[in-house]
Amino acid sequence: MPIVITQIHPARIDTPYTDHATSYIERHPAHNVIVYPPESVAEAILLATEKPKRDNYVGT
Numbered sequence: 197m198p199i200v201i202t203q204i205h206p207a208r209i210d211t212p213y214t215d216h217a218t219s220y221i222e223r224h225p226a227h228n229v230i231v232y233p234p235e236s237v238a239e240a241i242l243l244a245t246e247k248p249k250r251d252n253y254v255g256t
Contacts, residue, residue: 200248206237207255230255 232255
């Protein structure tokens with residue numbers, strides 16, 4: 197079976213990274229644009245196992 201590499205390119209995903217990141221700014225960062233659920237990335241990964249392609253853009 198051949199090996200296929202797929203690169204997943206996620207857009208802004210709704211994860212708590214701002215809660216865990218160190219920031220030196222006075223205000224807490226906020227998402228002011230469209231964010232996508234983490235499940236959309238998980239679905240893209242599963243899709244890549246069934247129908248592989250070189251690049252897979254999530255949320256664009």
